[in-house]
Amino acid sequence: MYISAQKAAQIDALLMGDHYAFSLEQLMELAGLSVAHAAADYIRQQWQHAPPRVVVACGPGNNGGDGLVAARHLHHLGFHTCIWYPSGARSALFTALLTQARALRIGVHHTAEQVALRRCDVVLDAIFGFSFDGAAGVRQPYRRMIESINDSAAPVICVDVPSGWHVERGDVHEVAIRNARALVSLTAPKLCARRFEQRGGAHYVGGRFVPPSLCEALDFDVVRYERERVITRIA
Numbered sequence: 441m442y443i444s445a446q447k448a449a450q451i452d453a454l455l456m457g458d459h460y461a462f463s464l465e466q467l468m469e470l471a472g473l474s475v476a477h478a479a480a481d482y483i484r485q486q487w488q489h490a491p492p493r494v495v496v497a498c499g500p501g502n503n504g505g506d507g508l509v510a511a512r513h514l515h516h517l518g519f520h521t522c523i524w525y526p527s528g529a530r531s532a533l534f535t536a537l538l539t540q541a542r543a544l545r546i547g548v549h550h551t552a553e554q555v556a557l558r559r560c561d562v563v564l565d566a567i568f569g570f571s572f573d574g575a576a577g578v579r580q581p582y583r584r585m586i587e588s589i590n591d592s593a594a595p596v597i598c599v600d601v602p603s604g605w606h607v608e609r610g611d612v613h614e615v616a617i618r619n620a621r622a623l624v625s626l627t628a629p630k631l632c633a634r635r636f637e638q639r640g641g642a643h644y645v646g647g648r649f650v651p652p653s654l655c656e657a658l659d660f661d662v663v664r665y666e667r668e669r670v671i672t673r674i675a
C-alpha cells in the first residue's frame with residue numbers, strides 16, 4: 441500500500457511511457473483536481489461557517505505545478521485563493537498555469553511579505569513532493585518559506601508529501617512543515633504517510649486515473665473510490 445520514492449518515480453515514468461502515453465499536463469491536471477477536491481472536503485468539515493483564505497505555497501517542481509492547478513480548481517469550487525510562488529515558471533506549461541490563474545484574478549505572489557500569512561489562513565503545501573532530497577538541508581528561498589509557514593501557525597494541507605519530510609522516513613529533518621493537518625497522497629501513499637497517520641492527520645488519496653494493470657505490474661494496491669468521487673479518505 442505505501443510506496444518508496446523510487447517506486448513513485450517509476451509509476452510516473454510508466455504513466456508517461458509508450459504503453460500508457462499520458463502527458464505531464466494531463467497528470468498534473470488530474471493530480472491538481474484531486475488535491476482541490478480533497479482540500480475542499482477537509483476545509484468544509486473543519487470550517488463550517490467562515491471558509492478561510494487558502495494560500496497555495498508552490499515549490500519549483502511538479503509538486504508546485506500540482507499546487508498551481510489546485511489553486512484554480514479551488515477558485516472554481518468557491519474558495520478565496522492566492523498563490524505563493526517564489527520561483528519563475530520553468531517551462532511553457534508553468535507559464536500557462538500561471539496565466540490561467542491570473543485570468544481568474546487569483547493573486548500570484550513571490551515573497552512572504554506579499555502573501556502576509558495569517559493564523560486564520562489555510563496553507564496548501566505544494567513545495568516539495570517525492571523528489572525532495574533533504575540530505576544537505578533545504579535551500580533558499582524554500583527554507584524561509586517553510587519557516588514562515590511554521591511561524592504563522594496556520595493549519596497546513598500537504599500535497600503528496602509534507603514538505604521537508606523524508607519521503608520514506610517522515611519528519612526527520614530540521615526544516616520541515618510542522619503543522620500538517622491533512623495529506624493528499626497522489627496515485628499511492630508514500631512511506632512517510634504512515635508516520636503522518638500515526639499523528640492523527642486526515643489522509644486522502646487522489647488518483648482515479650491509474651490503470652489497474654499498472655498497479656499490478658508494479659505491485660501496489662488499486663485504491664477504491666466511492667460513486668463518482670475523484671478522492672477517497674483513508675484515515
Ligand SMILES: NC(=O)C1=CN([C@@H]2O[C@H](COP(=O)(O)OP(=O)(O)OC[C@H]3O[C@@H](n4cnc5c(N)ncnc54)[C@H](OP(=O)(O)O)[C@@H]3O)[C@@H](O)[C@H]2O)[C@H](O)CC1
Nearest residue numbers: 467468500501502503568569570571572573578579600626
Ligand atoms: N503520479 C502523479 O499522480 C503525479 C504527481 N505529480 C507531482 O509531482 C511530484 C514530483 O515532482 P518532481 O518535479 O519530480 O519533484 P518535486 O516537486 O518533489 O521537487 C523537485 C524540485 O525540488 C527541488 N529540490 C529538491 N530538494 C531540494 C532541497 N533540499 N532544497 C531546495 N530545493 C530542492 C529540485 O531542485 P533540483 O535543483 O535539485 O532539481 C526540483 O526543482 C509528486 O510528488 C506529485 O506532487 C506530477 O504532477 C505528475 C502526476
Ligand SMILES: [K+]
Nearest residue numbers: 565568599601
Ligand atoms: K508538499
